[in-house]
Amino acid sequence: MSMQQLIEAARVSKAWPFQEAQRLLKRYPEGAKPDGSPILFETGYGPSGLPHIGTFQEVLRTTLVRRALEAMIGARPEDGKTRLVAFSDDMDGLRKVPDNIPNAHVLEENLHKPLSRIPDPFEKGHESFAAHNNAKLREFLDRFGFQYEFIAANDMYNSGRFDDALRNVLRHNRDILDIMLPTLREERRQTYSPILPISPQTGRVLQVPVEVVDAEEGTIRFTDEDGGAIEQSALGGMSKLQWKVDWAMRWYALGVDYEMYGKDLTDSGVQSGRIVKALGGRKPEGLIYEMFLDENGEKISKSKGNGLTIEEWLTYGSEESLGFYIFPNPKSAKQLHVGVIPRAVDDYWQFRERLAEQELDKKLGNPVWNLLRANGGWDAEEAPGEGDTLPVTYGLLLNLVGVLGAEADREQVWSYLGNYIDDPDPAKHPELDVLVGTALAYNRDFVAPTLEKRAPAPNEREALRALDCALSIMPPDNPAEEIQTIIYEIGKREEFAFESLRDWFKALYQTLLGSDQGPRMGSFIALYGIENSRKLIEDALERR
Template structure:
C-alpha cells in the first residue's frame, strides 16, 4: 500500500475519525497552519477528581481523529505535523469536598482556593491536591501509551504564558458580558464577571463584580470578602477566568484546532465559541459526543457511583476491548456496565482477524485499524497483530471457567487450552484473557448459575449425545461434534420444535445458564469424557 493510495482512500472514507479529520482538512487544505506550526488537538480534564473512563474515551477518540488527519495529509506521527495537549484545569476553585477523599478537615479549610494551591490530602509528597491528581492523570494516560503533552493551567497562569490572552479578555470585557449576561439568571448577573480575582488575603477565587482599571496593564479593581476595595493585577496567577471564558481563552492562547466534548457541555461550547471569536480567533473543530448510561439507561454519575471504572473493565476484559467498545458512533449513547465486556472482547478479536484479509476501503472502516494506529504507528494489514485470532472465543473461556466452578484457575484453564490446541502458538493477549475470564466467572457468572433438571425428552436426547460421545474417536473435531449435536436435536423422536429449544436445554442443564457456546467447540475444549460426566450429572437430576 502506497502513501498516496492511503490518502485517496482516507479522503472518501465514511469512518467517523476520517469524517472528523476531513473537517480539519477543510480548515487547513494544505494540512498545515498558516504559520507552519503543528495542528493542535486538545483534551480537557478537571483535577478535582481522579481520571476515569470518560477521560480515557476522550483522549482515545481525539487520538483517533489525530491519526486519521495524519493519514489524510500523508504524515507519520514522528513528523511533528500534529500535537495533542492534555490540559488540566487546575486553577479552578475547589467548590465541594467529595465523600471519597481523605483529610476532609484540611480540604474544608481550603475550599474555594485554586486546586493547585490546596495541600495534598493524600499526603503522597505532591505539592498540591491538583499535583497529586495531575500525576494520576499522566500515569493513567501513560498506562495506555497515549502520545500527548501535559499542560497544567496553573503553570500557564503563574508563568505569565496566558498574560497576553488575559489582557485581550480585559480589553473585550464588555463584549464578553454581552454574550454571557443574557444566558444567566438575574441574581447571577449581579455578581458575574469574566475575570475571577484571587483574594490577596485568603487566596480564594472570588465570584465578585470586577472593574477593569487598565486592560493593557492588566489592572482590575474589586471588593474583597472583608469589604476592602482592592486594586491588583489580573496577570501572573492573580486571577482565574470563568469556565466558559477560560475555555475560549485557552483556545485563543494555545491555538487549539480540534477539541471534542460531551453533550452536557453543548451550551458551554456555544458560548465559548462566541467568546473566542470576540478575542480574535476561531472556534476549534470538534465533535459533541453522547454520554455513557448504566444498565438501567440512566446517565452515569460519579456522585451516584453507578458507573464502571477503568480498573473494573480491565479486571474482566482487555484494554483493546474497551477501545473497541468505545469506538463506534460516538454520537450515540452507550450502556457501560460489566455485562457488555464479554461481547466486546469477542467482537474485537473477530474484527482483528478480518483485518488482514480486507481491502483498504474496509480496513479504514474497521475499528481495529484505527486502534492499532492510535499509539503504534500502524500502517497496514501487514503490521504485527493484524489477522491474529484467539484459538477459542472469550465466551467459550467463560463457559469453561463456569463449568469448572471453584476449580477454575488460570493454570487450570491454561491446561485445558494447551490440550485443545495441541501446543500451537497463541497471541500473547490470551494469557491475560484467561485471567480476566476467571475473574469474571468468579464474580458475575458463578453466583447466578443454576443447572435445572432435564425433561424426559431432553434426558433422552442427552442420553443419545452421551452414546455418540462414548464411541467418538479420540481426535474428533469440534466441527464433527457440532454436526452431531445438530443432528440429535433434529430427530423427531425427541420432539424439539426447533434447534433453539435443544440448545437452550443443553445450556440450562449442562452449564446452568440460558446462553452458551457452540457445543461442539465446548465439548472439544472441555474434553469428551468430562462432557460425558456433565451429561450423566444432568440425567441424574431428572
C-alpha cells in the same frame, strides 16, 4: 499499500475519524497552518474526581482524528505536523466533595479553593488533590502509548504564560459580558464576572463582580469575603476565568484547531466560540459526542463514581477491547458497565481477523485498523496484528472457567486449553494468556456468585442421555464440528419434543453451564474434554 494510496483512500473515506479530519482540511486546505506551526488537537479534563473511561475515550477519539488527518496529508507522527495537548483545568475551584474520595474532610475544609491548592486526600505524596488526579490521568494515557503533551492550568496561570491572554480578556471584558449576560438568570447576572479573583485572605475562587482597573497592567478591583475592597493583579495565578471564558481563552492562547466535547457542553461550546471570536481567535473544529451511561442508563459522573475505571475494564477485559468498544458511533450513547466487556473482546477479534482480506477502503472503516495505528505510523504495508486470530473465543473461555469453578487457576485453564489448541504454551499465546487471567477474574466476581444450574425437564433428560451415549463412543480428540453436528441432530429428533433448536441449546446452557446463553456446544465439549463433559451431563441427570 503505498503512502499515496493511503492518502487517496483517506480523503474519501466515510469512516468517522476521516470525516472529522476532512473538516480540518477545509480549515487548512494546504494541510498545514499558514505560519507552519503544527495543527493543534486538544482534550480537556477537570480533575475534580478520579479520571474514568469517559476521560480516556476523548483522548483516544481525538488521537484517531489526528492520525486520520496525518494520513490525508501524508505525514508520519514523527514529522511533527500535528500536536495533541491533554489539558487539565486544575485551577477550577472545588464546588462539592466527590462521593468516592477518601479523607473527605480534607476536601470539605478546602471547598472553593483551586483544585491544585488543596492537599492530597489520598496521601500518596502528591502536592495537591489535582496533582494526584493528573498523575492518574497520565498514568493510563501512558499505559496505552498515547503521544501527547500534558498541560496543567495551574502551571500556565502561575508561571504567567497565560498573562497575555488574560490581558486580552480584560481588554474585552465588556464584550464578553455582552455575550454572557443575556444567557444567565437575573440573579446570576448580578454577580457574574468573566474573571474570578482568588481571595488573598482565604485562597478561595470568588464568584463576585469585578471591575477592570487597568487591562494592560492586569489590575482588578473586587469585594473580598470579609467585605473589604481589594485591588490586586489578575495575573500570575491570582485569578482564573469563568469556565466558558476560560475555555475560549485557552483556544485563543494555545491556538487550538480541534477539540471534541460531550453533548452536555453543547451550550458552552456555542458561547465559548463567540468569546474566542471576540478575543480575536477562531473556534476549533470539533465533534459533539454522546455521553456514556451506566447500567441504569444514568450519565457517568466523576463525583458519583458510577463509571468504570480503566483498572476495572483491564481487570475483566483486554486493552484492545476497550478501544474497540469506544470506537463506533461517537454520536450515539453507550452503556458502560462490566457486562459489555465479554462481547467487546470477541467482537474485537472478529474485526481483527477480517483485516487481512479487506480492501483498503474497508480497512479504513474497521475499528481495529484505526486502533492498531493510533500510536504508530501510517506507511507500513501491513500493520502488526492484521489477520491475527484468537484460538479460543472469550465467551468460550468464560464458559470453561465457569464450569471449572471460582477456585480455578491459570494453570488449570491452560491444561484444558490443551484439548483444543496444538501448543498450549502461554508464552506462545500472550494475548490469550491475558484473557485467561481476566476470565478468571470475571468469573470470580460476576459469574460464580450467581451461577445456578437447574434440573432438566423430562424431555431434556432423554435428550441429554442421547448426547451422553453419542459422546461415549467418540475418541477424545473428536473434532468440534462433528460434535456440534451430533448435538444438532439430537435437538431435531421429534421424540425429544423441542419446539426449536434454540430450546435445546438453552436447556444445555441452563443445565450444564448454569447460564441462559453460551458458546457453540461442540467447541465447548472439545475444549472441556469429552469425559469431563459426560460428567457434567451425569451431574445434571442426578439433579431433581
